[in-house]
Amino acid sequence: MSTLKLHYFAVRGFGEYIRLLFVDNHINFEDVRYEIGGKEWKEMKPKMIFGHMPYLKGDGLEIVETGAIMRFLGRKFDLNGSTDEEVYFLDMFFEGSRDIRYTFSFQRTEEDYLTKTLPDGLQKLENLFKIHPGEFILGDKISYVDYSLFEELDVYHHWSKGILDNFPALKEFWERIWKRPNLKEYLEKRTADKVPLSATFEGNY
Structure with missing residues (x-):
């Protein structure tokens, strides 16, 4: 299995759901973070399926939409319901x-x-x-x-x-x-790094 690559902004936002799932379950992934309004994001945006993120790529798959990504990961890593x-x-x-x-x-x-x-x-x-x-x-x-x-x-x-x-x-x-x-160190680090909650609430950490 190739390394899954998550594309999202350098904020928590809806991409944070996915990061937490990866970290807690020791799932190897590449965390690609874009600055809001930055050059890299402007270049990448036209290549996205719907022009927005989160965007997950790996194993020949390209998935967008938070719910679709989370459900996919739930099924793939036995984190979904059994009935x-x-x-x-x-x-x-x-x-x-x-x-x-x-x-x-x-x-x-x-x-x-x-x-x-x-x-x-x-x-x-x-x-x-x-x-x-x-x-x-x-x-x-x-x-x-x-x-x-x-x-x-x-x-x-x-x-x-x-x-x-x-x-x-x-x-x-x-x-x-x-x-x-598996999460404690990650959560403490994001607090210390003052990672913004979202683009809208950039001042709230």
Whole structure:
């Protein structure tokens, strides 16, 4: 198998889901990072399938769209559900958690999002998380969606300290992932390096 090559900006963003999955599972990959607005990205953009990233290349495959990449990796590295019910549950959880982030752009103010919309969304995720008792979304087996959920919760924690306090299952999950041996060093380093959360929230680390 050739080394998988992930192309994304030099921010966390949606590409961070994929990086976390690779790092935690000791999957060898090349992390190609582009400066936003830089020359290299302008040259690469026309070569992308839809003109945007994340973009994963390797083994004769070229995959774009965050969800498509994560589902592909879930199937390839046994990080997906083992039954139809588990597969659709993960799919639903993944899309629902991302929708909560997307709703930010439709809010009149940041305060409306952080005090109303986000807590409502987190409560829905809390309820879903409790359906399968255990440490992860499906219970005792980690999945590709656990990485995206962790990243979303970590971003919300940066936006508003204490936002997870009213959602104990999600908070315990977030704290648990932070302590995973394969991720701890990576997470501490990205904090020390002050890697921006996204292009939009460049000042938030």
